[in-house]
Amino acid sequence: MSATLPAPRGARRNASVLLRPAAKPLLFVASLLPLAWLLYGALANTLGANPAEALIRATGDWTLRFLCLTLAVTPLRQWTGQPALLRFRRMLGLFTFFYGVLHFLCYAWLDMGFDLAEITRDIPKRPFALVGFAALLLMAPLAATSFNRAIRALGAKRWQALHRLVYAVALLAILHFFWMRSAKHNYAEVAVYAAILAVLLGWRLVAHLRRRPVAAG
Amino acid sequence: LPGARSGVAGASTVEKQTAYADATSYNNFYEFGTGKEDPARNAGKLQTRPWTVAIEGEVKKPQTLGIEDLLKLAPMEERIYRLRCVEGWSMVIPWVGYSLAELIKRVEPTGNAKFIEFVTLADPKQMPFVGSRVLEWPYVEGLRLDEALHPLTLLAFGMYGEVLPNQNGAPVRLVVPWKYGFKSAKSLVKIRFVEQQPKTAWFKAASHEYGFYSNVNPKVDHPRWSQATERRIGEDGIFQKKRPTQMFNGYEAQVGQLYAGLDLAKNF
Numbered sequence: 001m002s003a004t005l006p007a008p009r010g011a012r013r014n015a016s017v018l019l020r021p022a023a024k025p026l027l028f029v030a031s032l033l034p035l036a037w038l039l040y041g042a043l044a045n046t047l048g049a050n051p052a053e054a055l056i057r058a059t060g061d062w063t064l065r066f067l068c069l070t071l072a073v074t075p076l077r078q079w080t081g082q083p084a085l086l087r088f089r090r091m092l093g094l095f096t097f098f099y100g101v102l103h104f105l106c107y108a109w110l111d112m113g114f115d116l117a118e119i120t121r122d123i124p125k126r127p128f129a130l131v132g133f134a135a136l137l138l139m140a141p142l143a144a145t146s147f148n149r150a151i152r153a154l155g156a157k158r159w160q161a162l163h164r165l166v167y168a169v170a171l172l173a174i175l176h177f178f179w180m181r182s183a184k185h186n187y188a189e190v191a192v193y194a195a196i197l198a199v200l201l202g203w204r205l206v207a208h209l210r211r212r213p214v215a216a217g
Numbered sequence: 218l219p220g221a222r223s224g225v226a227g228a229s230t231v232e233k234q235t236a237y238a239d240a241t242s243y244n245n246f247y248e249f250g251t252g253k254e255d256p257a258r259n260a261g262k263l264q265t266r267p268w269t270v271a272i273e274g275e276v277k278k279p280q281t282l283g284i285e286d287l288l289k290l291a292p293m294e295e296r297i298y299r300l301r302c303v304e305g306w307s308m309v310i311p312w313v314g315y316s317l318a319e320l321i322k323r324v325e326p327t328g329n330a331k332f333i334e335f336v337t338l339a340d341p342k343q344m345p346f347v348g349s350r351v352l353e354w355p356y357v358e359g360l361r362l363d364e365a366l367h368p369l370t371l372l373a374f375g376m377y378g379e380v381l382p383n384q385n386g387a388p389v390r391l392v393v394p395w396k397y398g399f400k401s402a403k404s405l406v407k408i409r410f411v412e413q414q415p416k417t418a419w420f421k422a423a424s425h426e427y428g429f430y431s432n433v434n435p436k437v438d439h440p441r442w443s444q445a446t447e448r449r450i451g452e453d454g455i456f457q458k459k460r461p462t463q464m465f466n467g468y469e470a471q472v473g474q475l476y477a478g479l480d481l482a483k484n485f
Contacts, residue, residue, distance in 0.1 A: 048242070049450050052455050110456065111459070118443075121443075122442075122443060125441075126441050183441070186351070
């Protein structure tokens with residue numbers, strides 16, 4: 001796809017950095033840093049007066065951030081003419097799911113004490129929690145079909161169609177965040193993420209409407 | 218600000234007190250921002266001297282009292298109260314002040330006084346988030362006159378033996394320990410005796426979520442979350458299950474009779 005775009009100066013050198021064997025392990029370690037920071041905070045008691053709430057919120061924030069990063073891969077590789085960026089999309093997507101699961105586990109453990117009956121009563125009672133839970137459920141099949149054998153088994157077309165669920169995940173995630181903040185009419189941060197997601201999803205919509213071939217992502 | 222041990226029944230819980238650092242850094246005081254750390258960060262600009270509180274409405278002796286007069290109005294007592302926030306967390310705080318009833322008796326309410334409306338400071342010059350759309354300003358709270366006269370209802374000037382920090386409602390605030398924390402209005406400037414039930418700030422913002430009474434009640438859920446349990450700040454470990462919330466925040470023996478015959482699910 002980059003062949004249709006003029007490659008910017010230095011693209012070749014940058015691409016070679018992106019293609020280095022160490023690039024993926026480095027991204028993997030970097031993606032674990034938020035978790036390491038939170039674990040340190042929990043152990044060193046630097047998460048403030050209500051560390052349980054801080055953990056639940058921070059894991060939610062990081063889920064949203066990784067979701068934005070994942071969705072940014074496809075537009076970025078077109079804008080920058082760096083097809084090699086695609087190498088990192090799967091890992092970023094899996095980290096989105098990973099932090100989403102952590103977010104849910106923090107809620108289920110720290111708020112609900114892993115009381116399954118309580119959790120099943122609590123989630124439907126709170127629309128914002130229900131929407132968040134739905135987003136997590138929708139991510140599960142994407143994570144489960146992220147390995148090469150699954151792609152081959154499904155066939156590229158069907159795999160791609162399935163993975164377009166990520167757009168629904170993005171909409172549910174931002175609704176979850178918006179609803180959570182609505183109690184205090186505190187939308188500044190929500191607006192930032194909504195704007196980023198609007199650009200990333202809007203770009204795809206425009207690309208689709210122009211009938212240019214765009215990879216799912 | 219020292220206070221003598223209070224003789225009021227239920228006024229001195231022996232539960233572990235919340236750390237001063239937590240009680241002064243984890244606050245809801247939306248005039249200074251909606252984040253829990255915002256009030257501690259932004260309340261430094263609040264000028265608590267000079268300060269007056271206007272007593273108005275259905276009283277025989279309406280008057281405006283300076284903070285110095287208020288501090289001398291009755292002997293200071295220390296009251297160690299549980300504080301339960303509507304959001305599902307709680308603290309134990311040693312307040313310093315005296316029963317609001319002391320003030321009420323002095324201004325002599327008329328027969329028409331059925332409720333008291335508490336109006337708090339709303340000065341955009343000192344409070345950066347006055348004007349934000351969260352609530353209608355000034356923040357208004359209210360009590361039925363018999364609730365306000367209950368000896369546990371405290372007019373507080375200090376906590377932990379010190380003058381109230383700004384973020385905790387300096388220089389004078391209300392503390393109503395059997396109600397959710399937002400009923401305990403901070404930085405009071407006006408106390409109005411009225412005949413009609415006051416329209417409180419949270420009632421105006423979301424009447425289906427925040428009723429006039431807002432008594433702590435584990436059996437009546439907030440529309441968006443359960444009120445059955447709470448997390449005690451600083452004490453319940455991260456991985457500890459939340460503790461059960463008590464009826465009237467554990468003050469049922471003292472205040473239960475105020476609500477005899479009242480449907481608490483309807484009058485939440």
